[in-house]
Amino acid sequence: MPDSISMAVKEGGAAQVHKDDTVKRTAMARPGFGREGKPIRLMSNHFAVKLSRTDAVFYQYSVSIKSDDDKVVDGKGIGRKVIDKMLQTYSSELAGKEFAYDGEKCLFTVGPLPQNNFEFTVILEETSSRAVGRSPEHGSPGLGDKKRAKRSHLPKQFVVGISYAAKIPLRAVALALRGSDSDHAQDALRVLDIVLRQQQAKQGCLLVRQSFFSDDNRNLVDLTGGVSGCRGLHSSFRTTMGGLSLNMDVSTTMIVTPGPVVHFLLTNQNVRDVQDLDWPKAKKMLKNLRVKATHNNMEFKIIGLSDQPCSRQTFPMKVRNGCTESQTVDITVEEYFKSKEVFLAKPYLPCLDVGKPKRPNYLPIELANMVSLQRYTKALSSQQRATLVEKSRQKPQDRIRVITDAVKSNKYDDDPIFSTCGIKIEKQLTHVDGRVLSAPMLVVGNSEDCIPNRGRWNYNNKKLFEPVRIERWAIVNFSARCDMSRISRDLINCGRSKGIIIEGPHSLVDEDSQARRCAPIVRVERMFEKVKANLPGPPEFLLCVLPERKNCDIYGPWKKKNLHEMGIVTQCIVPSNKMNDQYFTNVLLKINAKLGGMNSKLALEHSHMIPIVNKKPTLILGMDVSHGSPGRSDIPSIAAVVGSRCWPLISRYRASVRTQSPKVEMIDSLFKPLEDGKDDGIIRELLLDFYQTSQQRKPTQIIIFRDGVSESQFSQVLNLEVNQIIKAYQNMGQGDPPKVTVIIAQKNHHTKLFQAEASDNVPPGTVVDSGIVHPKQYDFYMCAHAGPIGTSRPTHYHVLLDEIGFSPDDLQKLVLSLSYVYQRSTTAISVVAPICYAHLAAAQMSQFMKFEEFADTSSGSGVPSASTATVPELPRLHADVCSSMFFC
Incomplete structure (x- = not known):
């Protein structure tokens, strides 16, 4: 798509952009169901909920709590104590109503209270630490002499204001279950969730969103560093095609070790x-x-x-x-x-x-x-994360037992509010029908077929589909405990067996011992001086041996130097006692993809037979946003988008990455018009690349895979991000806008699938698009990968828009196929490759900024704002590597 085409924007195009600006898109309804695949009987961690009284109405009241000095009380713990005391003291004035209180500013009853406004005075025994244990005049915590003991138990007075706010009919849930749009359905579900949370709060549990955790030592896993993983339970009510259900799952949070x-x-x-x-x-x-x-x-x-x-x-x-x-x-x-x-x-x-x-x-x-059950919200180290993952694993049968025991022991049916609403919760997991789709055939070297077995394949006695030849390269060594000659020899031998011709390295460059005491950036600069002195010209590839940990301080500066300044493809490794043939094969898969080769290909892709995608030029986008560590509002977020190239292939991708305001989830640089009318956004970059690598064809179809957004943000994806993509397309030339299909991929959910007649995880390729799915919207669960350890988590795909017009079977098979084109591994992955690549690109580019100093630029509004302009820009990739799969 050359610039001559880009300049061809006429007034008609602008008017069309203006028209599209006002388009309001909503999530599409389910067009039908998939039928392909082998049927399989499954269970899910959803428990059926019976609603026998849909005429019940929740009344919402606003709550204000003030202390005797007229200060607003906003602590959750003290709020619950005050409301509990108010219920005991003024039960008759409140007509004996049972309350569901969210711990903050909302209170719910079934049916109305006697009047719309109340003001009560509530007296609590003093429990605040601020008035306890001080010396009479100053501040040393004493032992409770008579004067202080008396002082510490003075009653404290609160004024509680209650005022009517809204009515929420439970009938809204019944309407939502029938697929009708209902404004109050989510509100009613939130009330039911609050009832569950209130039960757990009364038992002294730590509440984290919709999960709760007790201080039972059997639930704690020591992660070292004074941090423990605390295992608890997640619970939430959901409307599904099969009716209202309670989704229960095991959940984990981090706490300070008591x-x-x-x-x-x-x-x-x-x-x-x-x-x-x-x-x-x-x-x-x-x-x-x-x-x-x-x-x-x-x-x-x-x-x-x-x-x-x-x-x-x-x-x-x-x-x-x-x-x-x-x-x-x-x-x-x-x-x-x-x-x-x-x-x-x-x-x-x-x-x-x-x-x-x-x-x-x-x-x-x-x-x-x-004190026990204090959340630890700082970022975990890589070792702590590894320990948490390892210790949190549960086999499917163990997870089923924990969940069903929790539903039985919590006796939710006994809650007076649930009883009033006629709510009964089943004690057994819900049975659902699933299908197992066949794994796609792959093609490797010499056009040899490769049939995945249970989501896996290997290159034993096989060659890569399109291996590269490596002639000018070197090894640089930042590690004191490394035998570079052996690494070089083993890499070359493994490469030849896989079809990659690797010449001997031009040089083996060791870091000077005195340089190891320098700052990371200085170490990288000094190493490059040695590389230049040892090589006659720029290498096509550098193998970098890092000291000990991969996430060491050298990694970011090293990647920035190579990818931004020098334009050199680089692969980092860490010395290990497991550097065997399998290890080097995995390393070579990454190197081959980065240098432009291809490890394997879908057979359908090889024969140009992919349905719909093969008929018209189709651009596949994977989009993700990476945020800084928890609590760091000064670190810019990184937006990454990868786009497919070389149509009709769906295995090759290029990345475009930008910074944006901290903690902002919507990508605001997809279309970025400059003062001269040109566009410096992400999509233009990917459209040009597609055009240049796809026989000068513009995409007439765009398939968007978006990661990391919740259901409340679906509308923003459809109306902010999609509009930006269409504007970027129209900014580059005349012509009708492309047809767009938008698919959200969610991994962060709590639905699990279990085999009804086996104790193993569900087989790879399992898909569910009935029973536990949304009653109206177009969604499905897919477990594309094999789960050898723990319990598999399916990816929840939501199809928000499908202008292209896929059948459910074709779309599900495309999603499964895109889980088999990930060039870094020889297994099917749990979410489509474009999303994984976007995540990798964001993570790697974020390392560029590791040593930068930032002011806090967060607007705190959660939406792009004027503060976006103050976010430091990410260094752009060098022209020699910008179109490579550097993120592999």
């Missing part, structure tokens, strides 16, 4: 002695965590650390001098506790400050234990 604070700090910093602790780091880690004092059982929130250790940290305290007079003296924390017969074993440690910013309250660290 126990002594000193032990937490030692494990968190991985040191053995308290003398080695980094206290500034400890202060940052401890802030806002809650602790319980061992000497008086009171809970406190940490706001900081004392400047001095207990033995030297003083505070003013009033001391009686005779009968009436008193004087203020400075006393150390250690002396104070000694006077109360609490003797500190480690007075040389600082104190926790559990007071207010201008009124410190000191608690010796050795007298403090971490």
Whole structure:
């Protein structure tokens, strides 16, 4: 699509763009069902819910809670205590109604309260740590002498305001089940979910969205570093084709490991002695965590650390001098506790400050234990993640047992609100009908057929379909424990057996030992100076041996230097004692794809027989957004889109990546008009590449696979992102806009599939498009991959738009086929390859920015805003590698 075509935009095109601007798209309805494949009997972790009273109406009331000093109370824990006390005290005024309270500002009843507005005064026994355990005048947590003990149990007064807000008829759920649009259906389901959450809150569980966790030690998995994985349960009501169901699943969250604070700090910093602790780091880690004092059982929130250790940290305290007079003296924390017969074993440690910013309250660290069930929201290390995955695995039968036991033991039917609504929940998993689609045939070297077996294949005695030849290359070594000669020899031998002709490396470049103490960027620069000195010209490929961990600090600067500045394809490896033929085969799959080769191909692709895609030029897009670590609102998000190239192939892709405002999910740079009228967006880049590699053909069909969006964002994908794509297309020339098909892929859901007559995971190729799917919208579950360990999680695909007009069978077979074209592996993957590639591209490019400093540019609005302009731009890829599959 040359620039001459790009300049051919006329007024008609602009008017069409303006017209499309006002188009409001909605998610399509299901056109039919798939029929191909071998039938299979399945069960799902959905429990059927019977609604015998659809005439019930939920009344929603707004709740405001103020303390006696007229301050708004917004803590969830205290809110539930106040509302519970209000129900006990004013039950008759409220006509004995049962409440569902969300812990914040909404309260629901079945049927109305006697009046629309109430104001109640509620008195709670004082439980706030701020007024507990202080010395009379200042701030050391004492042991409860009579004066303070009396003070700590003074009643506290709250004013609760209740006002009518809305009516939510339960009939809306029945209408939604019949496929009718109902504004209140989601609201009614939310009320039912709140009833479940309220039950768990009363049992002292930690609530995280729609999951709940108890402090039973049997549910904890130590992840090291003072962090534990806590296994709990997810529960949510869903409208399905088979009726209302309760979706129950095992869920995991991260919590701070309960126990002594000193032990937490030692494990968190991985040191053995308290003398080695980094206290500034400890202060940052401890802030806002809650602790319980061992000497008086009171809970406190940490706001900081004392400047001095207990033995030297003083505070003013009033001391009686005779009968009436008193004087203020400075006393150390250690002396104070000694006077109360609490003797500190480690007075040389600082104190926790559990007071207010201008009124410190000191608690010796050795007298403090971490409160259980405190969420840990910081990013996990790669080792912690690996441990969590390994320890969280459950075989299908174990998961079934845990889930069904939970439904039986929780006795949801006994809840008075559910009883009033006539809600009964089945105790057995729902049976569903599935189909197993046949795996697509692959073609490898010498046009030899390769038939996957249970989602797997291999290259034993086979060659790659389109192997490259590598002549000018070198090995660079950042690792002190590496035999480069052996790596070179084994790689060359393995390559030849797979059809890749690899000449001997031009050079083996070791890092200078003194350079290892330098900063990562300096180490990379020095290594390149050595590479230039050892090579007569730029290499076509560099193999980089990293020290120890792949996610080490060198990785980002090394990739940036190669892909942005030098235009050199590079493959990183880590020394391992498992560097066998299988290891090098996996490495070579990546190298071959990066250098433009192809490892395998679909037989249908090879024979130009892919339905619909083969008839008209079709661009396949995979779209994903990668966000910074939790809590880091200063790190830009990375939007990545990959586009297919060399039509009619569906195995080759190119990536385009941009930064955008932190935590923004919608991609705002698909179409990016500049002041001169040109477009610098992602889609233009991919359209040009498609045109140049597809016999100068413009795509007349675009299939979009979008990852990482929730159901509440479907409309934005259809009306913001799709509009941008069409604008980018129209900006490049006249002609009708392409037909678009939009498919959302969701992995982050809680529906699982189990074989009804076997204990194994469901076979690869299993698809379900009835029973547990949406009653109206076009969605299906597919488990394309084999699950040898744990319980397989199917991908939930939602087809929002299908202007191309696929039959359900053709679309499902295309999705399955795209799970077999992933060039990095010899297995079917769980989600289509374009989405995996977009994820990889975003992750790799984000490493470019690892050492950059950012100001907080987040608008906090969750939508693209003016702040987008302040987001630092990502370095663009060098022209020599921009069209490669560098992300493989």
